Amino acid sequence: MKKIQWVVLLAFFLNTLQTTGQTASFASQTASLDRLQFFLDDRPLEMTVATDFRKMQSERKKGVYQNGSVTMNLPGIDPITEDIRLYARGEFRRQNCRMPGLMVNFKTPNSPVLSPLKKMKLTCGCGPSSNEERLLLTEYLIYKMYTLFTDMSLKVRLSKVTYRDTREKMKEYTQYGFLMEDVDDMAARNSCKEVEGKTFVTEQTNRKQMTLVAIFQYMVGNTDWSVPNYHNIKLMRSKEDSLSLPYVVPYDFDFAGMVNAYYATPTQELGIEKVTERLYRGFPRRMDELQETLDIFRNKKEEVFALVSGFELIKKNERDLMLRYLQEFYTTIENPRQVQKIFIDNARTQ
Template structure:
């Protein structure tokens, strides 16, 4: 915790497998990697620290189970670190958000194949109010993403997809010119993102290989103007308004 500068926190969220088995450990560590990837893309992101720990039964101290998981910094600490204020908004107009940060969040969610979020209801987004008066959204909770690919995850029922592995862009309508700086940013970060996956030795080799392939499909889209037009632009306004 000291190494991660998280030792002074009063509250820390602990994420660990909900069931025994290697696959549930893999889900948790894949979600941890999603947080790490977004750390590379934005300073407005939750810090995480991977941990191994023993879970003991208070009624039977002889019983102990070793688990792998990660901790997430408290949202108050997140706000303090950004010199911002956490908000209690239950509804946010997307037009009030910092446009470039918002586009970055949208494209990151598309990268990891996550549709389990909503701007207007702040579902799985933490809105921070900066001193400038601008609101920035901080994404979290990625276990329903295609990157994690959990057996229990189901896609957003309002969308025309049948699996969480299918990507669907939930960004509001933007022209190619508006989206281009964000596309360029993700292209510039490509090597760093793939290096983070390659360095994730807490995951099996086969898991890392699968994640690389999944990310490569994302870059096949954003590196092709035709596929950007097909998958990221011109979505119906009535479908996107809720996001």
């Protein structure tokens, strides 16, 4: 009788250990998916996104979700497969790309582990070719570059993504993409909240931050942005001062000259023929203001160049082209006459 009791107790003990282990494992997986920590990890993750991509491509209404699933391979964690919802985003890419950008909503009733990630943008290559992937990796580098200059920037995480069509109407392929931090999380990191639905002209924003943004856009050769139209920018304001001037946060750099995408063309009104031609779209600043901001760029030069030169997912000859493009900017800002001409004399006035 005692022998039977010991067997029962041992079985109960082992079952308790197994259950506790499963619970701890589940808890550790969930903890590792804290959204802030998720973007502090630079290790690329692997994902498989499955949905009816043909249906998505034919959907012309914005923001219409459809069901899908994702398998996520995070470093040190067993692969996780759960249901998600997603939709195509981006005006240009929805109309012109085989694979548009995606909004992925991890928070569904059938996603207990991935739900903490909530919603994130997934930036995809316009198509499955290696050239499309190179363009995307260059845009990823620009996001990483901008985080070197300010915490008021959207963090990104590189992901190797397999796109699988659930109806087998599109050939499966794998390509690098990147997930983007949610705007609310970025604002919270900076004790701010997003501003929406209010019209601001460029000079109604935080002057110092606007100067940084405009010069950064000049550095990477990006003219595809506008404050009044909220075009490829987000605005956020201090939680402690609801009347303060909002901070400008740029995103979406695929039209930048540094990327030099085959589909990117500048707006005719700007007077430049190709996106690789730099044009300063900021307003004039005093020379002392400019030099204060340009010192930030000077101080970060080594980190910027190290970021690009060490990114081996892009071929060396292409990295060299990017470095030469960046060096042109740094040569310019060391020339006082050029600084006066570009950022003061020829700056925007309206």
